[in-house]
Amino acid sequence: MKPLGTVKPTSHVAVVGDLFPVEQLELERLRGKVVVIKFGGHAMVSQELKQSFARDVVTLRRAGLLPVVVHGGGPQISAMLERLDLAVHFEAGLRVTTPEVMDVVRMVLTGRVQRELVGLINAHGPFAVGMSGEDAHTMTAVRRAAWVNGEPVDIGLVGEVVDVNAETVRALLEQDRVPVISPVARGTGGEVYNINADLAAAAMAVALDAEKLVMLTDVEGLYANWPHSTEVIRRATAEEIEKLLPELASGMLPKMEGCxxxxxxxxxxxxxxxGRVPNSALRGIVSGDAPGTTVIPDQEARVG
Structure with a gap:
């Protein structure tokens, strides 16, 4: 990855002066680093939480970090499908996507959700630029199936990202912009795929050599023994998460798979x-002991 351009932070002390000293230190450490944030869940349907998230993104950018936003839009897609009297169906947490549903997905994600989010961010500073995985061949995908009870199930135009050309995203970061990316991608034959936003964010984080990947969701984190307990696993290694994957509920599965x-x-x-907590993105990124669940590489745990 070629080095990004010089970061031009504003006075981040004034912007985030209410942070604790350890958080200020983490903010300094992250200056110039890419952080990929998956924005989804309840935060996307609450006006207050959307405003809070937009302020967080601008605060991070003004402090010298390089945020990249990958957004979902499941509730908005489902609402539009119901208005159009089209079936809403999921398998293993993935939306079954017919060609008719794919048209709605593209319309809602890039034409409505993305535009609103770009506008909210830019109300606090001229940073956000919207794009989708289709643009400039940023994401290439292949068709994937859902696995139900050990068997593959056809779910239509749902894709798995197999390649990320992140040059356009890097160019936007070099221009002091905040890319806001819709999880839609092209296949090698020109077909268009609906991509799970959690997995799209993970693929983008890898392609950009991101320091952190943050996923906002509707729960406190990964529960240790759901539904029997609401105790949250605060920290886990990749190996520990891999062992848990077969037991996870469909909604949490792509998130932990992405992590x-x-x-x-x-x-x-x-x-x-x-994501139901205001300022969760900001606090989660700069906290040395982030709320929710943190996943770390196996080798880091051995060194620690």
Whole structure:
């Protein structure tokens, strides 16, 4: 990866002056580093939480970090499908995507959700630029199946990212922009695929040599013994997460799969955070003891 351009932070002390000293130190350490944030869950349907997230993103950029946002849009897609009287169906946590559903996915993600998020961020500073995985061949995908009870199930135009050409994203970062990316990708034959936003964010984090991958969701983190307990696993190695994958609920599975892929491919840490809490993105990124669940590489745990 070629080095990114010179970072031009503003006075981050004034911007985030209410942080604890350890958080200020982490903010300094992260200056010039890429952090990929997957924005989704309840935070996407609450106006207050969307505003909070937009402020967090601008705060991070003004402090000298290089945030990249990959957004979902599941609730908005489902709402539009219901309005159009099209079936809403999932297998293993993945949306079954017919050609008709794919048209709605593209329309909602890039035409509505992305535009709103770009506008919210730019209300606090002229940083955000919207794009999708289709643009400039940024993401290339192949068709994937869902696995149910050990058997593959056809789920239509749902893709698995097999290649990321991140040059356009890097160019935007060099221009002091915040890329806001919709998880839609092209196949090698020109077909368009719906990509799980968690896995798209993980692939982007790997391609950008990101320092951190952060996923905002609707729970406090990865529960140790769901549904019998709400105790959250605060820290886990990639090996520990891999052992848990077969037991995870469908909604948490792609998130932890994405975290696992990211840290095993060089991302220093991955975090599952509760997006229902205001400023969770900011606090989770700069906290030395981030709330939620943190996934680290196996070798880091051995060194520690």
């Amino acid at each position: 696992l892929r990211a840290v095993r491919a060089g991302v220093r840490s991955a975090h599952i955070l509760d």
